[in-house]
Amino acid sequence: MSKDNFLKGAAILSIAGAIVKILGAFYRIPLNNILGSEGIGYYQTAYPLYVLLLTISTAGFPVAIAKLVSEKRALGDHRGAHKVFKVAFLGMLIAGLLTSLFVFANAKAVVRSWGNEDAYYALIALVPALFFVPIMSAFRGYFQGRQTMTPTALSQIAEQIFRVAAGLLLTYYLLDMGLPIAAGGASFGGSIGAIAGAFTMTIIYFSKRGEIGEELRNSPENEESASKIIKDLLAIAIPITIGAAIVPIMNSIDTLLVFKRLETIGFTKEEANSLFGQLTGHAQTLINLPLIFSTALSISLVPAISMANTKKDYRDIRNITSSGMRITLLIGLPAAFGLFILAEPIIGLLYFKLSPEEIASTGRILSILSFGVIFLTFVQSLTAILQGLGKPMVPVINLAIGAAIKVFLTYVLTGIPNINVKGAAISTVIAYFIASLLDLMAVGKYTRLKLDVVDIFIKPFFASGIMALVARLVHMGFTTIIGSRLSTIVAIIIAAVVYFILLLTIGLLTYEDFKLLPNGDKIANKLVRFKLLKR
Numbered sequence: 001m002s003k004d005n006f007l008k009g010a011a012i013l014s015i016a017g018a019i020v021k022i023l024g025a026f027y028r029i030p031l032n033n034i035l036g037s038e039g040i041g042y043y044q045t046a047y048p049l050y051v052l053l054l055t056i057s058t059a060g061f062p063v064a065i066a067k068l069v070s071e072k073r074a075l076g077d078h079r080g081a082h083k084v085f086k087v088a089f090l091g092m093l094i095a096g097l098l099t100s101l102f103v104f105a106n107a108k109a110v111v112r113s114w115g116n117e118d119a120y121y122a123l124i125a126l127v128p129a130l131f132f133v134p135i136m137s138a139f140r141g142y143f144q145g146r147q148t149m150t151p152t153a154l155s156q157i158a159e160q161i162f163r164v165a166a167g168l169l170l171t172y173y174l175l176d177m178g179l180p181i182a183a184g185g186a187s188f189g190g191s192i193g194a195i196a197g198a199f200t201m202t203i204i205y206f207s208k209r210g211e212i213g214e215e216l217r218n219s220p221e222n223e224e225s226a227s228k229i230i231k232d233l234l235a236i237a238i239p240i241t242i243g244a245a246i247v248p249i250m251n252s253i254d255t256l257l258v259f260k261r262l263e264t265i266g267f268t269k270e271e272a273n274s275l276f277g278q279l280t281g282h283a284q285t286l287i288n289l290p291l292i293f294s295t296a297l298s299i300s301l302v303p304a305i306s307m308a309n310t311k312k313d314y315r316d317i318r319n320i321t322s323s324g325m326r327i328t329l330l331i332g333l334p335a336a337f338g339l340f341i342l343a344e345p346i347i348g349l350l351y352f353k354l355s356p357e358e359i360a361s362t363g364r365i366l367s368i369l370s371f372g373v374i375f376l377t378f379v380q381s382l383t384a385i386l387q388g389l390g391k392p393m394v395p396v397i398n399l400a401i402g403a404a405i406k407v408f409l410t411y412v413l414t415g416i417p418n419i420n421v422k423g424a425a426i427s428t429v430i431a432y433f434i435a436s437l438l439d440l441m442a443v444g445k446y447t448r449l450k451l452d453v454v455d456i457f458i459k460p461f462f463a464s465g466i467m468a469l470v471a472r473l474v475h476m477g478f479t480t481i482i483g484s485r486l487s488t489i490v491a492i493i494i495a496a497v498v499y500f501i502l503l504l505t506i507g508l509l510t511y512e513d514f515k516l517l518p519n520g521d522k523i524a525n526k527l528v529r530f531k532l533l534k535r
Contacts, residue, residue: 031186032281033353034171039179040281041273043186045111045255046122060237061088061095061134062141063302063387067236068229069145070303071310078219082212085142087229089135096134100127116259116273121184128191132198139201147303151204158200163193239392246396250403250431251280254410258424261414275421278358282351283366283425287373290335294328294377298384305388317389318449322456324381325443329460330508332377334499337468338492339370345475345488352485368425375432382439389446398438406431455508463502471495507534 032040065088072081103110107124111117136155143151167189174185258279262272301324308316339346344363347354354362383395406427413423443449451457471491478487503509504527528534 029350030168031171032285032351034175035179035183035186037274037277037281037354037358038270039183039277041277042116042119042180042183043122044277044280045116045119045273046126046183046187060239060241061092061233062137062144063240064088064233064236065138065141066145066303067306067388068232069142070147070307073146074307074310076219078215079221080219080224081145082216083224083226084145084229084233085138087226088141088233089138091230091233092134092138096131099134100130103127103130116269118180119183121181122187125184125187126190128188129194132191132194136194136198136201139198139205143204144300145303147300147307149300151201154204155197155200159193159197161193162196163189165189166192236387236392239396240387242396246399246403250406253407254424257407257410258414258421261411261423262420265415265417265420267420274358275361278362279365279421279424282347282354282362283369286339286346286350286366287369287376290331290373290377291380293331294380297324297327297331298380301381301384302388305385306390309389314447318447321385321443321447321449322452324385325378325451326456326460326508328377328381329374329456330503332374333460333464334467335377336370336373337464338471338495339373340367341468341472342475342488342491343367343370345484345491349485349488365422365425368422369428372425372429372432375429375436378436379432379439382436382443385443386439386446391442391446394442395435395439398442399435401438402431402433402435405434459506459508463499463506463508466502467495467499470498510534 031043035043065084068084069081072078072084103123104127107120107127108117111119111123136159140152140155143149167186170185170188171182174182255276258276259269259272262275263269267275301320304320305317308314308320343366344360347363347366348359351359351362379395379399383399386392386394409427409430410424413419413426414421416423419426444451471494474494475484475487475491478490481487482490500509
């Protein structure tokens with residue numbers, strides 16, 4: 001059952017993602033406290049170009065590999081599926097080499113054009129990652145196409161363990177040499193992680209050679225040429241890459257616009273860098289946390305929808321689409337509401353070395369950005385659905401429309417002194433709202449899905465609203481007793497428990513949902529015993 005496969009795959013990747021983000025918290029939170037707003041500004045300045053180049057060299061190809069591999073396997077063409085991987089691997093190797101050489105040769109000129117030359121070390125340290133990530137992505141795309149998500153999950157964990165360990169050690173060691181060099185040490189942790197992740201995927205692939213070889217021996221000869229495979233890969237990858245590149249391009253423009261506009265309205269270079277660090281290093285980091293689950297969901301959605309589409313199983317397509325949308329909002333809505341209600345306390349809890357003024361400023365930015373979680377997670381899942389349906393250009397166009405509006409609004413709003421850097425946050429929320437609305441209309445058109453408004457929208461909104469209210473009341477009640485930091489932790493825990501109970505009470509989590517999780521049937525049976533869940 002492709003619905004079961006996609007949800008199991010999403011569950012595996014979500015668990016791995018949770019582990020990765022927990023490890024990441026041990027990296028980014030102390031890293032932010034070590035480097036401060038200024039140092040994290042250097043670190044974050046390098047990232048938009050890095051992500052853009054990485055997107056160009058990798059974004060579309062793992063999806064394209066997964067889609068073609070899953071389609072060929074659905075038809076029993078295992079030789080064709082493996083040939084897709086071999087051709088794509090060579091292409092990814094070349095792409096990684098070219099992008100890493102480009103940054104190595106042009107790093108100084110790039111940071112000079114940004115007006116932030118101290119970000120040089122943070123950028124040059126990412127060169128090895130630009131080479132190894134494409135290699136790792138080729139392996140991941142192949143296994144995802146086989147609807148086997150464990151290799152991707154293991155490589156993500158290995159990548160993050162080495163990234164965290166190397167990044168923190170280098171940052172501590174290089175701190176006495178100045179913030180720019182220390183930020184470079186933090187960036188180099190990403191390169192160490194990429195090498196570890198690629199090495200892990202290589203080991204897993206060779207450990208599966210016996211199983212893969214058996215499939216190839218039992219599969220008929222494949223006559224498809226490499227040029228035909230390249231053409232098919234590019235037909236899928238190029239639109240997806242263009243779509244995926246829109247956000248990094250948008251962020252790169254943000255980097256340039258925010259610095260220039262803040263200086264225009266009277267902020268010094270150091271002040272502008274600090275505000276940019278608050279936006280991208282502190283607030284944006286927290287916004288990205290819920291994306292581990294929606295990203296896992298979207299990765300699983302593409303091959304599942306693609307396989308159902310190849311078989312012309314329209315009922316399965318609608319079932320998978322409906323489940324994907326429901327689970328996405330069960331993730332995005334509570335995360336957004338929680339971050340909004342506890343924005344400043346969460347910043348104070350995690351980034352305790354910031355000054356009170358920086359905590360308050362970053363909290364205001366986070367409270368605005370929090371609403372973007374809803375629309376960003378929704379865009380991810382809807383984009384994956386449209387890609388699986390063979391309509392990759394639709395979400396590209398929709399996101400481009402949102403991005404164009406964002407650039408305009410960032411320029412205008414950031415130039416208003418009372419709004420300043422918060423203008424970039426406001427424009428981000430509006431951009432993703434527009435893109436998600438357009439994507440939703442497109443999914444409805446191509447799947448002819450009749451939305452269950454109550455289950456997909458109203459019930460999650462109600463449960464998330466109650467959860468947020470509980471979080472606020474608990475935090476207010478406990479702050480005078482145990483202090484803001486501890487009361488924030490207590491509020492989050494109690495709110496999460498209340499949200500989980502609400503999901504069971506109003507029927508948003510079903511017995512079948514639990515069965516798709518590791519040992520989920522045992523959990524479900526216990527909940528049934530306590531009359532919290534129906535069979």
